[in-house]
Amino acid sequence: MSYPSNYPLFHLEGAASYQHYPNSGPPPPPSLIGSSAYNVNQYHMTGQGFNQYDMGFAGFNQPYHPPWSVPGYQMAMLQQLHQQSVQSPGQFQPQAMEMPTTALLKSVDAHSLHDQMQYQMQMYQTITDMYKSGQNPSEKKPEEIMAKVEDEPKVITAESVQKNKAEEDISLKVKAEMKRVFVAELLRRQAVSGTFEMTEGTVKPFKRYEAGDPVAAWYSKNRGEDKTGQAWDPECDCEYLRDAMKGLGTNDDAIILVVSTRCNQQRQELKDIFKTIYGRDLIKDIKGELSGDYKELVMALFVAPAEYDAWCIKEAIYGLGTDEQALVEILLTRTNEQIKEIRQAYPDVVHKKKTAKASKFEKDIADDTSGDFKKLLISASMGRRYEISHDKLSQAVQEVVNPDDGAGTGMYEVNYRLLSDQAKAKNEAQQLYKAGEKRWGTDEETFNRIFSSRDYYQLRATWDEYVKLTQRDILNSVDRETSGDFRAGLRAIVMNIRSRPMFFAERLRDAMKGMGTDERTLIRIIVSRSEIDMVQIKECFLQLTKKTLWRWIKEDTSFNFKKLLQALVGKN
CATH class of the missing domain: 1.10.220.10 (Annexin)
Known part of the structure; x- marks a missing residue:
């Protein structure tokens, strides 16, 4: 039995296959676009390679620059307006647009807001340009527009946004489209992480062979064909891997290079192509060449x-x-x-x-x-925790307004207070209090019912109300009122809903601190989070330990196992 891939499939060119979506040809079946909740980034591929979001990830150990980073732009205009609006004593309540205090560390919040605002400015410009060129963005799926934003990055300034706003006939349409696409994107994030925060992996689809790429160099030397500047070709990788494993010894650097710079979906493709051109099982070949934790890590990376x-x-x-x-x-x-x-x-x-x-x-x-x-x-x-519905989220997504003149900016953000039922939060905080602190013994069933079923934002509101009621943080009460594995589970829910990256940062720290290393946990977390939120995990790890994750791995592991782990997380 086969399962839909956990990462979007890429589509080969040719009469019998779909061309690059959404720019040309019929779209792939719906199940292939955003079909997996494990995919934090909606990658799109074309030909034998990727025409993905322009992530700047060109190859092994290359620096990564987010697509929403605007060259020479230090602070998004909309972030400044946000800060003014939440501090203004006028028509805007100070906490109206604030993230819940339990969402993430304040410094990480600020970084995320900056990225979000700059990203929206590029979206605004892209949608405006589509209207100007005669296209109707409202006829396109939100993921098509998001892909266009990433495929055609623009240098945005406050002046260009204001200039577009002056064209009122286009501006009103752009605002409506901005909200539609933004809501769709937030719902996709919820499926990936349970929250609406932006997350980013350190491992992304390999786009093309740049100058100096080891695979391209090998192919040029041994096949007489220059692949520099060309899109990723799985057959080239397979030939490179086969050569690395032939004869006596193994070229581990070649294996590390390929598995750490190709995303999971590409690794799945490599298994099929390797068997097609050699009649051999790539996994069996690699498994026979490696040993120990290094082998376990490589094997894990080839599993969906x-x-x-x-x-x-x-x-x-x-x-x-x-x-x-x-x-x-x-x-x-x-x-x-x-x-x-x-x-x-x-x-x-x-x-x-x-x-x-x-x-x-x-x-x-x-x-x-x-x-x-x-x-x-x-x-x-059961996988049945309540989630924020489209209608509820749409009502909570509000336009950022300049508090100085009341003019809309055309950018949107979430009014988090509208995502939760405050009366219910107070009531359930009271229920948790009666189930624990207020009685002799603990009513574990009440804790299970509330912790296991409520959506992330309702729980954040409930825990905020709990502090007001008891003058204790919810974690303090969990520690006092429960024990053993049940306590560990409740703590994990709280820490995960407050900040999933920090939860995993703490787990990585605990796996490496003290005598010995928990290699299995190290492998499990880095493999499973490398394409989802490893960038945010690294930020939290640095705040937690005052050292980078890359440095901890260097000091706590060794040999090829260390080299591959470092390649996956990237050097800060």
């Missing part, structure tokens, strides 16, 4: 994300003992859509070559855990 999560859950359950930390880390941090993909993959992962008629997912979890911890995991395994 949902299948890898399912495998990690199976490994945590089967055999002697139970790896409760792994179960907490996966089941309590994945979104509804990701849990659904895991459930779909789990039967085949457990039964391997046998056809599974029914999933043992919940039964395996229930049989290997107990008590309140078991109930918490079963709740999470």
